[in-house]
Amino acid sequence: MSEPRNDGVQQPALIVTRPCAAPRAAVLLLHGGRADGLRPPPPWNLPEARMRPIGARVAEATAGNSVLMGRVRYRYRGWNGPRADAAYDARRALDELAEAAGEVPVVLVGHSMGGRAALSAADHPLVRAVVGLAPWCPPDEPAGHLGGRTVVLLHGDRDRTTDPGASAGFVRRARDSGARACALTVTGGDHAMLRRPGIWHGLTAGTVAGLLDLAALPRAVSVALDSEAAQKV
Template sequence: MSEPRNDGVQQPALIVTRPCAVPRAAVLLLHGGRADGLRPPPPWNLPEARMRPIGSRVAEVTAGHSVLMGRVRYRYRGWNGTRADAAYDARRALDELAATAGAVPVVLVGHSMGGRAALSAASHPLVRAVVGLAPWCPPDEAAGHLGGRTVVLLHGDRDRTTDPGGSADFVRRAREAGARACALTVTGGDHAMLRRPGIWHALTAGTVAGLLELGPLPRAVGKALDSGAAQTV
């Protein structure tokens, strides 16, 4: 269980966007945020809006397969240093999911700060895989807890907010820790995923479907996972 934190009355961290009576798996989305920020995300939140097309495509490829879909509600806009608030909220959401749905396998899909939160929360026993989109991967980010998980990171080569090299380095360390991990470079891709959106959406949805064994992995993803070599799409 997540460690308690004295932040007053907390709303649930798990927002279920597609319920399922008896789920066989779950997909949780984690949007981006800021390095620092102790105010709640606003009602109209651009980082959350950026994940909606991704969520729609994932919902399409998992429809009819008893896959619960949801997203993580953050208490604060920022990561906030050693507090790692977004990761804490991700673990809370996973605890809440376990309490209501049982031990279902989970794929986490996170963008930017949400990617960092997803990678951190992958230590939770429900998590089987993480798909990170332009993830924030600092050089000292822990990867030792990812043994036995699958990690797929997508990063645009025109990203000026988070470092594509950080994703490649994180994948190397995750593989050393026993993860099945790979990094793919989206040629011309930017941080907001506005350039070549079709590639971002199709690769993410196809990867989630493949990880849940609802279909084959996208060819580039499967090749990267098998070889460990970075791929360009």
């Protein structure tokens, strides 16, 4: 982990939402944010609220299997260019998890900016896989660190905030780097995941359970991982 910035007293980056005495695995959620913003997220934060139904479905899909659940606390609302603040906080949360729970396999689930942060932090030793929901994947976003990881990206074809084509391009670069990766297109899906919410919630939860070997992967994800083309759902 890189040296901490001189930002004053830092709160823990890991917020545990479902503790577990002896976890066998963990799932961390990363909500969206902004390209730029040096103020902390407000107490009522819509991007964080958007992840709550996702978290509830993932919790249901992993219940009874000693899976710790948590989310990443951001110090700032924005990514903030080369600072990559959200990715830095994701790595802090993973370090805190390792200290508290040991070397447990982790699946990161991130939306929008949180998807970018999850993908950036996926070289952390704990991370087994990333599920990115409408992720922010700039064309020059590095993917060379993802070898050995599994990456599943879901993107709505009506997204006007982040680019579905950029997700497909990122998956190609990740595969070239040795990742097991795929992109699925949510037909009619938007950036906020308000259109066809059952697909977003159910497919995410099923994918997380499959990636942790608690159930079979959803068929659409399994097919996509074995295919060169993006699959529609």
